[in-house]
Amino acid sequence: MKMSYVAFCVVLVLLLGETQVSTxxxxxxxxxSACASAITSASAPSAACCSKLKEQRPCLCQYVKDPNLKKxxxxxxxxxxxxxxxxxxPQC
Incomplete structure (x- = not known):
């Protein structure tokens, strides 16, 4: 079931496309996506995950507001x- 959830999330993410933030x-x-296994299985995040998370931090509130990504x-x-x-x- 976890695998189907991850696959579902990947499909949703592909459909959402990219947007620009003022920064x-x-x-x-x-x-x-480098963080998917850490988020879904509570394993330790990789260095690549942490790097991408820091890069995408300004976008997290936007992702939280998206009903497809919020969960x-x-x-x-x-x-x-x-x-x-x-x-x-961030506090959104």
């Missing part, structure tokens, strides 16, 4: 990954 960062939820991005595991990476989750 010049390209908000693309696919950039967080994944706003999950306790996602917040734990952010904390482990030293990237405080």
């Amino acid at each position: 010049g960062i390209t908000c693309n939820p696919l950039e967080l 994944l991005v706003n999950s306790p595991n996602a917040r734990t990954v952010a904390s482990t990476c030293g990237t405080p989750f």
